[in-house]
Amino acid sequence: MTHGAHPLAPAPHADIDQARHCADCRGWGTVITPDGRHELCPACQRPEETDSSAVRA
Numbered sequence: 184m185t186h187g188a189h190p191l192a193p194a195p196h197a198d199i200d201q202a203r204h205c206a207d208c209r210g211w212g213t214v215i216t217p218d219g220r221h222e223l224c225p226a227c228q229r230p231e232e233t234d235s236s237a238v239r240a
């Protein structure tokens with residue numbers, strides 16, 4: 184998983200709950216950029232999660 188990744192650049196913390204049904208990241212919540220870095224999946228992860236009121240049914 185971390186093969187080739189910088190040891191000081193761990194994968195960002197993703198919300199697995201949101202990524203569960205995501206086909207983009209296959210439920211990981213993170214995607215690999217062309218640079219080989221981990222980034223939060225733009226399809227299911229939001230850059231800023233200021234939602235204090237959970238809206239998951």
Ligand SMILES: [Zn+2]
Pocket residue numbers: 202205206207208209210212213224225226227228
């Ligand atoms: Zn995703």
